Amino acid sequence: MIEAKNLNKYFGDNHVLIDVSHRFEKGKTNLVIGQSGSGKTVFMKLLVGLLEVDSGEVLYDGKDFTKMNFEHRKAIRQEIGMLFQGSALFDSLNVEQNVMFPLNMFTQRTLEDKLERVNFVLKRVNLENVNPLMPSELSGGMRKRVAIARAIAMNPQYLFCDEPNSGLDPQTSGVIDILIQEITLEYQITTIVNTHDMNSVLSIGDNVAFIYKGRLWWKGNKNEILQTNNKELNDFVFGTELTSRLKK
Amino acid sequence: MHLFYGIGKYVMLMKRVFARPQKRVIFRHQLFTEIQNLGIDSLGIVVFISLFMGAVVAIQTAYNIDSPLIPLSMVGFTARQSVILEFSPTVISLILAGKVGSSIASQIGTMRVTEQIDALEIMGVNSANHLIFPKVVASILINPVLIVVSMWMGILGGWLAGVFTGLVSTHDYVTGIRLDFQAYTIFYAIAKTIVFAFIISTVSGFFGYETEGGALEVGQASTKAVVYSSILIILFNLVLTQLLLT
Ligand SMILES: Nc1ncnc2c1ncn2[C@@H]1O[C@H](COP(=O)(O)OP(=O)(O)OP(=O)(O)O)[C@@H](O)[C@H]1O
Ligand SMILES: [Mg+2]
Numbered sequence: 001m002i003e004a005k006n007l008n009k010y011f012g013d014n015h016v017l018i019d020v021s022h023r024f025e026k027g028k029t030n031l032v033i034g035q036s037g038s039g040k041t042v043f044m045k046l047l048v049g050l051l052e053v054d055s056g057e058v059l060y061d062g063k064d065f066t067k068m069n070f071e072h073r074k075a076i077r078q079e080i081g082m083l084f085q086g087s088a089l090f091d092s093l094n095v096e097q098n099v100m101f102p103l104n105m106f107t108q109r110t111l112e113d114k115l116e117r118v119n120f121v122l123k124r125v126n127l128e129n130v131n132p133l134m135p136s137e138l139s140g141g142m143r144k145r146v147a148i149a150r151a152i153a154m155n156p157q158y159l160f161c162d163e164p165n166s167g168l169d170p171q172t173s174g175v176i177d178i179l180i181q182e183i184t185l186e187y188q189i190t191t192i193v194n195t196h197d198m199n200s201v202l203s204i205g206d207n208v209a210f211i212y213k214g215r216l217w218w219k220g221n222k223n224e225i226l227q228t229n230n231k232e233l234n235d236f237v238f239g240t241e242l243t244s245r246l247k248k
Numbered sequence: 249m250h251l252f253y254g255i256g257k258y259v260m261l262m263k264r265v266f267a268r269p270q271k272r273v274i275f276r277h278q279l280f281t282e283i284q285n286l287g288i289d290s291l292g293i294v295v296f297i298s299l300f301m302g303a304v305v306a307i308q309t310a311y312n313i314d315s316p317l318i319p320l321s322m323v324g325f326t327a328r329q330s331v332i333l334e335f336s337p338t339v340i341s342l343i344l345a346g347k348v349g350s351s352i353a354s355q356i357g358t359m360r361v362t363e364q365i366d367a368l369e370i371m372g373v374n375s376a377n378h379l380i381f382p383k384v385v386a387s388i389l390i391n392p393v394l395i396v397v398s399m400w401m402g403i404l405g406g407w408l409a410g411v412f413t414g415l416v417s418t419h420d421y422v423t424g425i426r427l428d429f430q431a432y433t434i435f436y437a438i439a440k441t442i443v444f445a446f447i448i449s450t451v452s453g454f455f456g457y458e459t460e461g462g463a464l465e466v467g468q469a470s471t472k473a474v475v476y477s478s479i480l481i482i483l484f485n486l487v488l489t490q491l492l493l494t
Pocket of ligand 2: 040041042162163
């Protein structure tokens with residue numbers, strides 16, 4: 001479980017996150033939704049420490065991450081897998097080497113052992129026989145899946161995904177969503193997904209937090225979200241032609 | 249103010265760069281790769297430029313000796329002195345600042361803007377150390393080798409030019425390059441080269457690492473890397489020449 005308590009973040013005079021508190025549950029796909037520029041990425045980066053908070057706490061199973069030094073953070077980070085908006089595969093390494101990278105860096109396992117793990121996670125994301133390909137030779141959806149494989153290679157306790165569906169067609173993004181949800185359930189991970197894709201919200205949104213202009217505006221699940229009277233949330237949910245027609 | 253802020257950031261980054269690598273096997277592998285990329289792959293251009301510069305120095309000197317009192321062995325002597333003292337360590341380092349510096353900055357800059365550096369940090373890797381340290385060590389090891397090769401090639405170029413133009417005989421040239429030779433000059437050249445190698449790799453690593461934005465900024469970072477390493481090489485050249493030769 002990860003808990004954010006009264007997080008505040010400024011960029012100069014720009015108060016980007018205002019007193020955000022939220023609890024992300026274990027074994028669930030926790031979604032953070034909101035408009036572009038609302039602060040989702042900043043929120044996620046604060047949670048993993050890629051940005052420093054100006055005030056507030058981030059608790060990983062009760063331990064305050066923001067006050068830890070590099071060594072203690074390192075220990076927690078080895079429990080974290082993260083999927084970046086642009087996949088962030090290492091472009092000088094092929095698929096196999098990318099997935100094996102954390103295993104090489106942090107374990108003493110034999111090559112055989114590591115290869116077995118690599119092939120296992122690649123299979124888990126439905127990729128086979130792509131081991132020797134370079135990231136530049138993959139499609140966007142394949143890159144996302146390799147990135148997921150790399151993120152789960154070390155059996156993380158926490159999985160962070162920043163817009164896993166951006167730039168994908170609706171079908172492929174559905175496949176990615178389901179994959180993330182399955183992995184979360186299977187390994188009882190605490191998963192956090194940033195998205196502005198309503199399809200994802202309605203299919204995997206167990207625990208949804210809506211961020212509006214830097215504030216945590218609404219919390220609930222995928223069923224409650226369709227019934228709420230919250231104006232800003234309604235504008236967000238029914239903001240597209242498709243969803244507004246569905247509502248009628 | 250801006251300058252001091254930049255220097256402060258550079259120092260902070262270097263504190264993270266100079267740490268013990270997390271995994272020795274991986275470091276060794278990276279080191280060999282970098283020696284190949286930053287060193288061996290520059291051999292061609294170093295040989296080419298050195299041969300021709302040596303040749304030009306020899307021809308210039310030969311044409312400018314018009315007094316019969318000055319022996320033709322001065323051509324060899326001048327070629328040797330200018331190649332060892334300044335041409336190889338300084339000019340070749342400037343060339344390397346252009347070639348190697350821009351490649352380091354754009355490689356690391358691209359990794360920054362595509363979140364690959366964040367990906368390393370998330371795993372718990374000290375990304376500054378992982379990405380920059382092998383390049384610094386590789387440069388410090390391989391640049392002196394390149395500079396020694398350059399010295400030989402420069403002197404060889406001078407000889408070839410002298411003989412083919414008929415301006416200087418082999419005998420005169422060889423007498424010249426042996427005249428009053430001091431081994432200390434080689435030490436001086438290598439000491440300078442090591443400082444320049446440090447400047448090129450750390451300054452370019454710094455500009456790459458601190459890139460923010462997108463492809464445009466990566467290009468700017470690589471230009472800045474070359475400009476600032478070149479300026480620093482020129483400044484340190486003056487300082488080191490003063491320090492080491494007096
Ligand atoms: N490094 C930064 N420096 C200054 N301002 C920043 C920085 N990163 C983000 N911001 C600002 O913080 C706000 C929130 O940005 P953020 O990237 O979190 O949005 P987002 O919700 O992830 O949007 P999107 O859905 O488009 O990814 C924006 O106004 C942005 O300008
Ligand atoms: Mg974002």
